[in-house]
Amino acid sequence: MKLYSYFRSSASYRVRIALALKELPFQYEAVHLLKDGGQQLSPAYRRVNPDGIVPTLENGPDVLTQSLAIIEYLDEKYPDPPLLPGDPTDRAYVRSVALQVACEIHPVNNLRVLQYLKKNFGISDEQKSQWYRHWIDVGFGSLEVRLKAERRVRKFAFGDAPTLADICLAPQVWNARRFDIPLDNYPTIKRISDNAFDLDAFRQAEPSGQPDAEG
Amino acid sequence: MKLYSYFRSSASYRVRIALALKELPFQYEAVHLLKDGGQQLSPAYRRVNPDGIVPTLENGPDVLTQSLAIIEYLDEKYPDPPLLPGDPTDRAYVRSVALQVACEIHPVNNLRVLQYLKKNFGISDEQKSQWYRHWIDVGFGSLEVRLKAERRVRKFAFGDAPTLADICLAPQVWNARRFDIPLDNYPTIKRISDNAFDLDAFRQAEPSGQPDAEG
Numbered sequence: 295m296k297l298y299s300y301f302r303s304s305a306s307y308r309v310r311i312a313l314a315l316k317e318l319p320f321q322y323e324a325v326h327l328l329k330d331g332g333q334q335l336s337p338a339y340r341r342v343n344p345d346g347i348v349p350t351l352e353n354g355p356d357v358l359t360q361s362l363a364i365i366e367y368l369d370e371k372y373p374d375p376p377l378l379p380g381d382p383t384d385r386a387y388v389r390s391v392a393l394q395v396a397c398e399i400h401p402v403n404n405l406r407v408l409q410y411l412k413k414n415f416g417i418s419d420e421q422k423s424q425w426y427r428h429w430i431d432v433g434f435g436s437l438e439v440r441l442k443a444e445r446r447v448r449k450f451a452f453g454d455a456p457t458l459a460d461i462c463l464a465p466q467v468w469n470a471r472r473f474d475i476p477l478d479n480y481p482t483i484k485r486i487s488d489n490a491f492d493l494d495a496f497r498q499a500e501p502s503g504q505p506d507a508e509g
Numbered sequence: 510m511k512l513y514s515y516f517r518s519s520a521s522y523r524v525r526i527a528l529a530l531k532e533l534p535f536q537y538e539a540v541h542l543l544k545d546g547g548q549q550l551s552p553a554y555r556r557v558n559p560d561g562i563v564p565t566l567e568n569g570p571d572v573l574t575q576s577l578a579i580i581e582y583l584d585e586k587y588p589d590p591p592l593l594p595g596d597p598t599d600r601a602y603v604r605s606v607a608l609q610v611a612c613e614i615h616p617v618n619n620l621r622v623l624q625y626l627k628k629n630f631g632i633s634d635e636q637k638s639q640w641y642r643h644w645i646d647v648g649f650g651s652l653e654v655r656l657k658a659e660r661r662v663r664k665f666a667f668g669d670a671p672t673l674a675d676i677c678l679a680p681q682v683w684n685a686r687r688f689d690i691p692l693d694n695y696p697t698i699k700r701i702s703d704n705a706f707d708l709d710a711f712r713q714a715e716p717s718g719q720p721d722a723e724g
Contacts, residue, residue, distance in 0.1 A: 344654035345609065356598050360612065363604035370597040382585040383571045389578035393611075394560065397575065401616040410643065415630050428625065439559035 295320040298342065298350040300327045300334075301504035304400060304465035305361040306349040310499035311461045312365045316372045320351075324506035327405055362396055365458055377458045387444075388452050391437070391459035395466045399433035403469070423473070430470050434480045441482040449489050456490055464490040468501070510535040513557065513565040515542045515549075516719035519615060519680035520576040521564040525714035526676045527580045531587045535566075539721035542620055577611055580673055592673050602659075603667050606652070606674035610681045614648035618684070638688070645685050649695045656697040664704050671705055679705040683716070 297313070297320045299306035313320055325348050326333045333339060335346045343350040343359050351358045353371075358364045369377045378385050401407070403426050411417045411425065446452050451459035467487040470477060477484045490496045501507060512528070512535045514521035528535055540563050541548045548554060550561045558565040558574050566573045568586075573579045584592045593600050616622070618641050626632045626640065661667050666674035682702040685692060692699045705711045716722060 340654075344658075345613070345651040347613070356601070358598075358601050358605065360605040360608040362612075363601045363608055366604060367597050367601035370600065382582050383573075385585065386571070386573050386578045386582035389581060390573065390575040393575040393578055396608075397577075397612055397616050398560070398562070401612050402622060406647075407617060410640070411630070414639070415626070415632055415636065417630055421630065424629070425625070432621075436560040443559075 296323055296352040297321070298323045298325050298339070298348055298352075299504065299506075300325050300348050301501040301507045303327065303348050304469055305347070305396075307465040307468070307499055307501060308361045308461050309349045309351060309364050309368075310504075311456075311464065311496055312368050312377060314495035314498045315375060315377065315456065315461075316368060318368070318372060322505050324504075326506065362392060362458070362462075365461065369458075375455065377456075377461065379452060379457065384446065384452065387446060388457045388459045391441075391451050392462040394433060394437055395462040399429055399466055402429045426473055427475050430466070430473075430475055431479075433466075434470070434477075434483055438480045438483055441486070447482065447486070449486075451486055456493065456496075460486060460490045463487055464496055511538055511567040512536070513538045513540050513554070513563055513567075514719065514721075515540055515563050516716040516722045518542065518563050519684055520562070520611075522680040522683070522714055522716060523576045523676050524564045524566060524579050524583075525719075526671075526679065526711055527583050527592060529710035529713045530590060530592065530671065530676075531583060533583070533587060537720050539719075541721065577607060577673070577677075580676065584673075590670065592671075592676065594667060594672065599661065599667065602661060603672045603674045606656075606666050607677040609648060609652055610677040614644055614681055617644045641688055642690050645681070645688075645690055646694075648681075649685070649692075649698055653695045653698055656701070662697065662701070665701055671708065671711075675701060675705045678702055679711055 295318060297309060299310065299322060325339060334348055340346055342357065345359060349361060349364065351364045358367055365377060378388055408422060411422065441447050441451065448454050450456050451463060463483065464487045467483065510533060512524060514525065514537060540554055545551065549563055555561055557572065560574060564576060564579065566579045573582055580592060593603055623637060626637065656662050656666065663669050665671050666678060678698065679702045682698065
């Protein structure tokens with residue numbers, strides 16, 4: 295398998311965690327989102343993934359895009375350990391936590407959105423930070439309410455083993471920390487993600503440990 | 510089943526299509542996103558869904574959030590007709606099209622994001638239209654490249670029956686039309702979604718036919 299990835303991309307980070315949890319070896323192909331006007335937009339990379347975003351996973355003839363679709367694929371092809379529970383209601387819960395991060399928080403704070411705000415609306419660095427923090431606070435705020443009241447939360451978002459929910463949550467927490475956003479108001483999110491960061495697979499996937507990591 | 514929905518919400522629209530395709534009857538509970546400062550933010554609705562967004566589906570004791578998680582749940586509980594293919598590689602393809610709409614286009618053009626841009630950055634209506642159109646053009650542009658080259662595309666995004674991909678695509682096309690965004694550059698997207706709009710289930714789910722529809 296070959297993973298096209300950028301060390302700081304949280305969508306790439308999610309797939310790296312899934313691959314590590316399933317102990318699937320892969321070749322790391324770095325795509326630098328800031329160099330050369332964005333290597334993800336190069337014609338060469340666009341031939342692999344026309345969307346011009348990371349990650350892309352190649353597995354033999356399969357070329358897969360969109361982190362959540364890739365992780366569900368990995369879970370279906372390599373079911374051990376499972377990243378989703380068996381019961382439809384529980385699966386919907388796990389997916390809803392993952393999607394809350396992937397649809398409500400992450401896209402709005404994506405690099406290309408921040409670039410558009412700066413270029414077209416001329417926002418200041420201070421306004422950019424406020425924007426970034428706002429969407430994390432909105433998303434983590436309501437997620438904390440859900441998780442705190444949720445009987446299925448234990449060591450992780452669902453029970454005592456990591457699932458797709460934790461795979462999406464931990465990289466978003468990593469992003470929040472990178473931007474010095476305090477997590478004091480989100481004790482359940484903090485506890486769950488700390489438990490995740492304690493696992494080898496999550497540590498292995500961390501941005502700082504990737505071949506293209508920068509200081 | 511009870512669906513908390515807003516007629517113009519495209520996430521609600523997706524779930525309405527899935528329910529209609531599976532011929533599952535449901536009670537429609539209107540949540541007006543603009544009235545009363547946003548009924549989705551009321552304490553009463555927040556007790557149902559702490560995220561303060563639509564849709565929410567109640568099915569007996571199950572309270573389900575996030576449109577894609579809801580649709581996968583419906584597909585697992587009521588498998589006929591299937592909304593995903595059987596093969597993992599094909600499933601990943603269908604999900605990736607759905608997620609490209611749900612993660613790359615829709616969140617950035619969401620009502621609350623537009624409200625933030627206006628309130629905090631003071632953007633004009635013209636700038637708001639440009640923003641809206643930009644993210645549809647970026648998303649549809651690369652999606653058109655993928656779909657045009659994709660051998661699995663036939664009448665719909667995957668073969669000759671609608672899947673999760675078309676369920677996400679059609680409401681986004683409906684949004685684009687509402688904002689007078691031309692689809693000439695996206696002939697495959699246009700063809701597929703026109704085929705979808707021809708189906709009873711898609712027609713039934715259209716915003717204009719909902720109990721809370723406005724002109």
